[in-house]
Amino acid sequence: MFKIENKDTSSSARAGLLETAHGVIETPIFMPVGTIGTVKGIHQSELTEEIKAQIILGNTYHLFLRPGVDTLEKVGGLHKFIGWEKPMLTDSGGYQVYSLSGRRKIKEEGVKFASHIDGYKLLFTPENVMDIQRQIGADIIMAFDECTPYPCDYHYARRSMHMTHRWLKRCCERFDNTEPLYGYDQVLAPIVQGSTYKDLRKQSAEQIASFDRKINAIGGLSVGEPHEDMYAMTEVVCEVLPEEKPRYLMGVGTPDNILECIGLGIDMFDCVLPSRNARHGLLYTAEGIINIKNAKWREDFSLIDATSNAHTSRFHTKAYLHHLFRVKELLGPQIATIHNLSFYLWLVQEARTQIVNNTFYDWKNKIVPRLKTRL
Amino acid sequence: MFKIENKDTSSSARAGLLETAHGVIETPIFMPVGTIGTVKGIHQSELTEEIKAQIILGNTYHLFLRPGVDTLEKVGGLHKFIGWEKPMLTDSGGYQVYSLSGRRKIKEEGVKFASHIDGYKLLFTPENVMDIQRQIGADIIMAFDECTPYPCDYHYARRSMHMTHRWLKRCCERFDNTEPLYGYDQVLAPIVQGSTYKDLRKQSAEQIASFDRKINAIGGLSVGEPHEDMYAMTEVVCEVLPEEKPRYLMGVGTPDNILECIGLGIDMFDCVLPSRNARHGLLYTAEGIINIKNAKWREDFSLIDATSNAHTSRFHTKAYLHHLFRVKELLGPQIATIHNLSFYLWLVQEARTQIVNNTFYDWKNKIVPRLKTRL
Numbered sequence: 018m019f020k021i022e023n024k025d026t027s028s029s030a031r032a033g034l035l036e037t038a039h040g041v042i043e044t045p046i047f048m049p050v051g052t053i054g055t056v057k058g059i060h061q062s063e064l065t066e067e068i069k070a071q072i073i074l075g076n077t078y079h080l081f082l083r084p085g086v087d088t089l090e091k092v093g094g095l096h097k098f099i100g101w102e103k104p105m106l107t108d109s110g111g112y113q114v115y116s117l118s119g120r121r122k123i124k125e126e127g128v129k130f131a132s133h134i135d136g137y138k139l140l141f142t143p144e145n146v147m148d149i150q151r152q153i154g155a156d157i158i159m160a161f162d163e164c165t166p167y168p169c170d171y172h173y174a175r176r177s178m179h180m181t182h183r184w185l186k187r188c189c190e191r192f193d194n195t196e197p198l199y200g201y202d203q204v205l206a207p208i209v210q211g212s213t214y215k216d217l218r219k220q221s222a223e224q225i226a227s228f229d230r231k232i233n234a235i236g237g238l239s240v241g242e243p244h245e246d247m248y249a250m251t252e253v254v255c256e257v258l259p260e261e262k263p264r265y266l267m268g269v270g271t272p273d274n275i276l277e278c279i280g281l282g283i284d285m286f287d288c289v290l291p292s293r294n295a296r297h298g299l300l301y302t303a304e305g306i307i308n309i310k311n312a313k314w315r316e317d318f319s320l321i322d323a324t325s326n327a328h329t330s331r332f333h334t335k336a337y338l339h340h341l342f343r344v345k346e347l348l349g350p351q352i353a354t355i356h357n358l359s360f361y362l363w364l365v366q367e368a369r370t371q372i373v374n375n376t377f378y379d380w381k382n383k384i385v386p387r388l389k390t391r392l
Numbered sequence: 393m394f395k396i397e398n399k400d401t402s403s404s405a406r407a408g409l410l411e412t413a414h415g416v417i418e419t420p421i422f423m424p425v426g427t428i429g430t431v432k433g434i435h436q437s438e439l440t441e442e443i444k445a446q447i448i449l450g451n452t453y454h455l456f457l458r459p460g461v462d463t464l465e466k467v468g469g470l471h472k473f474i475g476w477e478k479p480m481l482t483d484s485g486g487y488q489v490y491s492l493s494g495r496r497k498i499k500e501e502g503v504k505f506a507s508h509i510d511g512y513k514l515l516f517t518p519e520n521v522m523d524i525q526r527q528i529g530a531d532i533i534m535a536f537d538e539c540t541p542y543p544c545d546y547h548y549a550r551r552s553m554h555m556t557h558r559w560l561k562r563c564c565e566r567f568d569n570t571e572p573l574y575g576y577d578q579v580l581a582p583i584v585q586g587s588t589y590k591d592l593r594k595q596s597a598e599q600i601a602s603f604d605r606k607i608n609a610i611g612g613l614s615v616g617e618p619h620e621d622m623y624a625m626t627e628v629v630c631e632v633l634p635e636e637k638p639r640y641l642m643g644v645g646t647p648d649n650i651l652e653c654i655g656l657g658i659d660m661f662d663c664v665l666p667s668r669n670a671r672h673g674l675l676y677t678a679e680g681i682i683n684i685k686n687a688k689w690r691e692d693f694s695l696i697d698a699t700s701n702a703h704t705s706r707f708h709t710k711a712y713l714h715h716l717f718r719v720k721e722l723l724g725p726q727i728a729t730i731h732n733l734s735f736y737l738w739l740v741q742e743a744r745t746q747i748v749n750n751t752f753y754d755w756k757n758k759i760v761p762r763l764k765t766r767l
Contacts, residue, residue, distance in 0.1 A: 053715075053719045053721060054712070054715060054716075054719075055716060055721045055722075055723045057721060057722055057723070058722040058723065058726070059723070060704070060723065060726070060727075061707075062703075062707075079719075083715065083718060083719050084690075084711070084715045084718075088690070088691055088711065088715075091691060091693070092691075092693050092709075092711065098709075098711070098712055098715075099712060100707055100708055100712070315459075315463070316463055316466060316467075318466070318467050328437075329435070332436075332437075332475055333475055334467075334473075336459070336463065336467065336473070337429070337473055337474060337475070340428075340429060340458065340459045340463075340473075341429075341430060343458060343459075344428045344429075344454075344458050346428060346430045346432060347430075347432055347433040347722065347725070347726070348430045348432070348433065348434070348435065350722070351433070351435070351722070351726070352435075
């Protein structure tokens with residue numbers, strides 16, 4: 018299922034091919050976030066043609082609430098519902114239950130929570146979250162975990178981690194005893210937790226590895242901790258998780274975060290940052306970060322990004338995009354989102370090329386300071 | 393510049409070809425409204441590929457305020473600024489000055505008004521509105537007129553109409569004594585006024601015709617009067633305006649309005665209705681009107697419109713579009729706008745085919761009741 022094509026000799030970066038029921042993904046990869054069955058402001062055709070997305074992410078929590086799993090099952094799953102034929106991954110709802118819903122009660126059984134839409138009381142358990150993700154039908158589905166906040170005291174983090182491990186056992190049992198609903202295979206990925214404590218992270222990674230699933234994930238980072246802590250935890254975990262399986266770092270991050278973590282051995286990323294920041298006029302480029310709302314771009318008739326993979330970024334000028342944001346027109350966020358997601362996909366594709374050529378480490382060290390520059 | 397290819401023998405409908413500096417337009421035509429340099433939520437590539445727009449409209453008032461004509465002149469006009477190579481038309485700002493700006497003072501010289509953005513005091517005169525439209529650089533530009541509201545008392549309507557005629561004289565003088573700024577020709581279209589009074593409309597049409605410009609327009613309708621009044625005024629005016637020149641009915645209307653007015657001899661239309669209503673979930677189809685927010689579409693997995701010219705409408709289901717509106721995702725209005733504008737362009741294109749085949753009248757009478765049906 019996962020084939021490593023080349024390893025960088027100066028770092029832990031690797032270029033791989035990840036096979037799924039809906040096609041092969043070239044890793045390292047970035048997965049645009051399509052929360053409720055849509056990447057905000059982006060047509061599905063633009064995901065393939067402009068952004069070159071190979072896999073997108075959906076959120077179990079949101080999809081469970083609307084359109085609801087009955088509707089998804091009737092149409093044959095989320096792929097069919099939204100018109101997306103490539104690979105898809107769903108998270109387990111764990112993160113959203115903690116970040117979005119109101120009152121919640123975490124027990125051994127699962128999490129009782131109130132819908133952020135109508136306050137309706139709901140229960141997520143390891144078992145029903147597996148069933149829900151069977152109904153959604155993503156190629157890769159995630160185990161139900163507790164995502165601890167930052168900061169998190171040691172004792173809470175340890176207790177929570179152990180419960181996440183027990184929940185994982187229940188997830189695997191349910192997953193392994195149920196069949197996919199739409200005639201293609203799904204893969205369950207467990208999640209390493211342990212907050213910012215190296216010993217817990219190591220212990221969790223060992224536990225997760227012992228389940229011997231096809232993909233392993235790292236959760237609970239990028240929740241507010243300093244970047245150095247995130248890198249340290251990622252490094253500890255990558256040393257333990259088996260090399261021959263893809264590693265997915267959830268919710269990370271900035272362009273430089275992504276390159277650093279590729280260097281530590283991460284293969285898969287998702288993050289709302291490029292799309293959310295695009296909607297606020299922040300553009301990522303290989304030369305640095307542009308706040309397109311800044312008056313300095315008002316009469317800059319150069320292209321948004323002449324080197325972009327996206328036609329849109331090579332077609333429109335900075336002045337036009339500045340104007341669209343200034344007059345608060347929908348097309349501004351649309352163009353900026355295409356640009357940023359296309360840039361993220363370019364970044365991981367370029368990282369892959371550098372890994373294959375065994376030039377990744379030097380390239381990364383050269384480009385990372387530029388990526389953080391404010392233009 | 394305008395060539396009539398065929399006339400319908402059972403109505404006054406005609407199929408024509410209108411030549412402009414940026415290409416030939418097949419008439420009758422509908423012009424999507426691109427107020428501030430963007431058709432809301434629509435990429436320029438979608439205007440050509442999905443919607444099959446042949447000409448779009450810009451609003452002088454909005455463009456004058458932002459990005460401003462200095463910026464537009466620096467980049468070489470609105471076409472270059474927004475990346476649109478096909479024909480373009482700008483209104484004169486007359487309508488917006490009355491409908492959007494705050495305090496305004498109408499005098500013989502022109503209109504003093506306050507910007508709706510910052511309250512800044514501005515003056516539009518027939519002369520400076522010509523200069524502004526030279527700077528914007530549309531292929532077809534409109535004379536500065538007073539657009540009277542509905543209802544409007546007879547004496548005000550008559551006084552206003554005479555002033556619009558005097559303003560037209562000044563517009564023509566300024567226009568004819570200035571050169572285009574970007575190396576291609578522009579055409580000035582005068583506007584018939586006269587509110588809902590047949591004698592005034594007739595008088596105004598005669599006056600406007602006497603200026604012998606290449607395109608003639610009809611303004612001040614679709615401002616709240618009953619449809620029957622709009623048709624009656626359009627008929628009176630079309631009988632007077634020369635047959636060999638294109639007739640543009642400003643701001644009209646619903647799909648059935650458009651077909652009825654094509655039957656009366658109108659060649660060009662613009663209206664915010666299809667795009668504005670799309671953003672509220674109202675879809676126009678050949679079978680009738682769909683309110684996609686209605687719960688009845690929740691699990692309707694049929695295509696939005698299997699017969700649409702737009703790939704988007706033949707790709708996504710009603711259930712998916714319903715979901716997007718329900719969760720208030722940007723992609724909902726985007727898809728609906730593509731659908732509606734594509735439908736309007738299909739409607740005028742189909743009307744043209746029927747005129748060429750001399751079957752327009754029967755076809756129109758058959759389709760009009762369907763167009764008004766609520767599905």
